Amino acid sequence: MKKTRKNRKGFTLVEMLLSLAIITLIGGVIGGVCFSISHSFVTTYNIDDSADYAMLYARGFENSFLAITQGNGTAGQTWTWRIENPKGNGSAPTLKVRDSKGGDEDVFTPKFIGNSSTPSKWSVIMFYKVEETTNGTNTSTLVNYRLYIRDNYARTDYIYRYDGSFWVPRFQERAKSSGATGRKIMVDTSSLPMSESTMKNFCTDPSGNYSQKAYNSIKDGLDPTYYSSIVYKWG
Numbered sequence: 001m002k003k004t005r006k007n008r009k010g011f012t013l014v015e016m017l018l019s020l021a022i023i024t025l026i027g028g029v030i031g032g033v034c035f036s037i038s039h040s041f042v043t044t045y046n047i048d049d050s051a052d053y054a055m056l057y058a059r060g061f062e063n064s065f066l067a068i069t070q071g072n073g074t075a076g077q078t079w080t081w082r083i084e085n086p087k088g089n090g091s092a093p094t095l096k097v098r099d100s101k102g103g104d105e106d107v108f109t110p111k112f113i114g115n116s117s118t119p120s121k122w123s124v125i126m127f128y129k130v131e132e133t134t135n136g137t138n139t140s141t142l143v144n145y146r147l148y149i150r151d152n153y154a155r156t157d158y159i160y161r162y163d164g165s166f167w168v169p170r171f172q173e174r175a176k177s178s179g180a181t182g183r184k185i186m187v188d189t190s191s192l193p194m195s196e197s198t199m200k201n202f203c204t205d206p207s208g209n210y211s212q213k214a215y216n217s218i219k220d221g222l223d224p225t226y227y228s229s230i231v232y233k234w235g
Contacts, residue, residue, distance in 0.1 A: 050149045050160035053110060053122060057095055057147055058164045060108030061126070064097055065143065065232070069168055069185070073234030076100065080188065081107070081128070082229040088120025088152060089206045095126065119206035123150040127194045127226035130185050139172040141185055146194070146226060148218065152205055157213040159203070161221065182235025191229035194222050 061081060068079050078100040086093050094109035112120055129144040147162040168185065192198045199222060203215040 050151060051162070054147050054149050054160060054162035056110070057108055057124060057126065058145070058162060060095055061145060062164070062166055064107045066168065068097070069171065069232050075235065077234040079232045080229055082191065083124055083126045086125040086202065087123045087206050090116040092120045093122060093124035119152050121151060121153050123152055123202065123205070125202050125228065127228055128187050128230035129226045130187055130230070141168045141171045143168060143185065143230070148202065150214065157211045159214050159218050161218060182233065184233045184235070186231050186233070187227040188229035188231050189227060191227045193224040194226040195224045196222065
C-alpha cells in the first residue's frame with residue numbers, strides 16, 4: 001500500500017502560543033524602555049527648570065541684600081527678607097523684603113499662570129544662616145542661604161536644592177565709620193527653622209498630598225540652625 005504524506009500548512013497551537021509569548025515579552029521590554037526614557041526626560045527637564053528658577057531667586061536675594069546693606073539707614077531701622085506663600089497656594093511664591101515701617105517690596109516673583117483656586121507651578125522655601133569670623137580687629141560677615149524648589153505640575157517627587165553664600169563687604173568697617181555700633185545682620189529665630197516638621201509640611205503639595213519620597217530625598221541635609229527669615233538692622 002502506498003502511503004501519502006499530507007502537506008502541513010500554518011502553525012500548530014503550541015507554535016502560536018510560543019510566538020505570542022515572544023511578542024508579548026518583546027513588547028514589555030520596549031514599553032519599559034520607552035517609559036524609562038520618558039521618565040528620565042521629565043526628571044531632567046524638571047531639574048534644569050528648577051535650577052533656572054533657583055538662580056533667579058538667589059540672584060534676586062543677593063542683589064537686594066547687598067544693595068540695602070551697603071546703603072545708609074536711621075537708628076532702629078530694619079529690613080527682613082523671606083519667601084511669602086512658599087507652597088504657591090493661588091499665587092506664586094514671592095521673595096519679599098519688609099522694612100521697619102511695614103512696607104513690602106517684591107524682590108523676585110515668577111510668572112503665575114492660573115487663578116486663586118489653582119496652585120502655582122512652583123513651591124519654594126528659602127533659609128538663611130549668618131556666620132561671623134574675626135581676624136584681629138576685622139570682622140567678616142558671611143551670609144549663607146539655601147533654597148528648596150518643588151515642581152507642583154511635573155509631580156516627580158523630586159525637590160531641587162540650591163546652596164549659596166556671599167560675603168558682605170566692609171560691613172563692620174562701615175558700621176564704625178558711620179557710628180552705627182548696633183549695625184547687625186542676623187537670622188530671625190522666631191521664623192521657621194529648617195527642621196523635620198517644616199520640611200515635611202513643604203513636602204505636602206497645595207492639594208494636601210504628602211510625599212514621603214520627596215522628604216526622603218532631602219532629609220539628610222536638614223540643618224535647624226538655618227531659619228526662613230533674615231534681618232538687617234541699622235544701629
